[in-house]
Amino acid sequence: MRLVVARCTVDYEGRLAAHLAEAVRLIMVKSDGCVAIHADGGAYKPLNWMNAPNTLLDEGERWVVSNPKGERLTIDLLEILADELHEFGPDPGLEKDGVEAHLQALLAEHPDTIAAGLTLVRREFPTDIGPVDLLCRDADGTAVAVEVKRRGEIDGVEQLTRYLDRLERDPLLRGIRGIFVAQIIKPQARVLAESRGIGWVEVDYDALRGIESDELRLF
């Protein structure tokens, strides 16, 4: 990784046009060629960047980074304050725990925490516009499509509505109803769900994990 601290101006031409007036910034060039310009504040997101694959043309006081899509990042270096190269070696990468996929897996194991009597038919049940998170049956044998989100917002209700629309056309699933499940469901999403006859349930992730670990303890 090459780290350059320099007074510079930057121009990006591509999906939009953007300009950075003169200031001191960090220019990070990673070993895969991607370039990021950071200010000393704000978020983790750089002011400007160029992902790999690209080609960096180093003309000394001007760098031009361009990629096959026709995007171009031009960096004019007015004063270089530091320029260092570091060897990093490989990175094992990030291990995550607690994202939507995990919540979905927990719910698939314990569908009755969504609604009493619910049993799982299949996870990621396919439709022609994408897979439904959980397809279940309730105690009466009625099909139930479940959409799982970490945070329940209006988009999720729209998504479930589209799935229900498709699934209703399948004779085996006729009469299907929907349940929107999330750790927190925003008021607007609740209202929209209710107005469409879709149920909604807030689930407690930590409680689900608790059930899981209790069961593991039995073995």
Added chain:
Amino acid sequence: MRLVVARCTVDYEGRLAAHLAEAVRLIMVKSDGCVAIHADGGAYKPLNWMNAPNTLLDEGERWVVSNPKGERLTIDLLEILADELHEFGPDPGLEKDGVEAHLQALLAEHPDTIAAGLTLVRREFPTDIGPVDLLCRDADGTAVAVEVKRRGEIDGVEQLTRYLDRLERDPLLRGIRGIFVAQIIKPQARVLAESRGIGWVEVDYDALRGIESDELRLF
């Protein structure tokens, strides 16, 4: 900005749990206190980060960054390869050109490029579920709600549908129709729009800019 290159392990506990096994990485500490851990490859996004406001507790070989929301980032430094401090000064920030707001402004100036005879009533016309990009009238005096996107996808059609649903309840707007406008509209979005009686138009951003600059040239 403090730049530390170190062999380290990192743990994040907060909105999820995440762990980074031992490797050499860049630890960036910006002057507003935010911390980002970068690998030497991949995208511009750091592996782990903590935004301001937060507090960094430096215990030498262990840093603990915590924030008021209860998130915590723990960095264990096994070997420090570089540790530098740079003064940056203020940053004038990024100037952007060519985003949706600009497209909307151009279309508001030239509503007839959307459909012949269209005149603007108001930009950002309010409804109780959010503002419609453009409210217009066509040559017959019929109200027309226009949703503008840079890229036309299914979400935009859903959004416009919700607005139309609301606007139809206003006696002054009864009979309102919708037009979905974008630089590129995906086939699925077209089909959905058509199935709901919503019109769609692809507009040429550069051509609109051309009209604009031609007009400026007259002054």
Added chain:
DNA sequence: GACTCTATCTCGGTA
């Protein structure tokens, strides 16, 4: 390759 959806989304606006 195209499409879909998640994200510690981030970021900016507004009420």
Added chain:
DNA sequence: TACCGAGGTAGAGTC
């Protein structure tokens, strides 16, 4: 402050 919508969304997974 919370809510809402845009993003050069990026990135992963699937088909």
